[in-house]
Amino acid sequence: MAEAGLMELDAARAPSPAPPSLVDGFGRRFRYLRLSVTEVCNFRCAYCLPDGYRGKADGFLELDEIARLVRGFAALGVTKVRLSGGEPSVRADLDDIIAAAAATPGVMKVALTTNGWRLDRRVRGWRDAGLSHLNVSIDSLDPAAFARLTGHDRLEDILRGVDTALGLGFGAVKLNAVLLRDTVDSAFDQFADWLRHRPATVRFIELMRTLDNGPWxxxxxxxxxxxxxxxRERGWTARPRRADDGPAIEYAHPDYAGRFGVIAPYGAGFCDGCNRLRVTARGKLRLCLFGEGGVDLRDLLTDSVAPERLEQRILDALPTKQRGHELMLGRSGDLRRMADVGG
Incomplete structure (x- = not known):
């Protein structure tokens, strides 16, 4: 009896087995979820939706489904969630979505990518709801070029919202700009001037081919x-990346408060450090932005389904993740528009 009691005591003291984690067949660990909350966008960016959004504006994940989804990924080790679209702020319940993600045990960072059209009016509410990191898409600081690229003459309002955000204590405020031949001659100098006294990061993203933007x-x-x-020619130096960073390599300069970032999907080894998974606004897990199809998770996002089933389906999908995309071969998978999967 005494021996049995000692065995029970030892078992009680033994550490609990570690929960399963998201590691693929190439040893890459996934701590970062990019979750699209809508396909709808009210901008007409030339490289994504030049004719505006023309799809169905309903059927996207509901708030309770989003909460269950985030809990499932967090149980598998995800610590950072980025909300994207489309344009997330077209959803009236965006503050509630942010709050649900921020309240999830294990989630340490909640980020948002927005075109900024409601930024100055809503950013304080997002911060209060638990948003920790903010990305704003601004492809040019020239008002005429911005209007031409997006279909909206809103640059001044958006920049005012960015300045508001910089005063709210976010972990990071970043601007996303697509690297384009039309703007490359002036964009770097303009953004450098803007960064001189602002503690933000401007990330230039190499334009990526999709099924719909070939001529562009x-x-x-x-x-x-x-x-x-x-x-490099102007004295900017690359900074080391952290485990839950996105794909950008950031550059700093002692004379500037802000930083530049470079996202180079056509560069060698770009996919080697992949640490993120994507879920579309309709509940499909995308293992790669430029993959095909996806794994449907939505049927498991109800009260009647044990959360372990969701976690297991995610784990079962990981072995099919490929080592990298095939953009260099001109292959974009089945991706028609970035707005379809959240970029």
């Missing part, structure tokens, strides 16, 4: 090396 890509694509060379 051919006319506008500029390799990221152009910016990398510009930065």
């Amino acid at each position: 890509f051919d006319a506008q694509h500029v390799r990221a090396e152009v910016l990398e060379r510009w930065l």
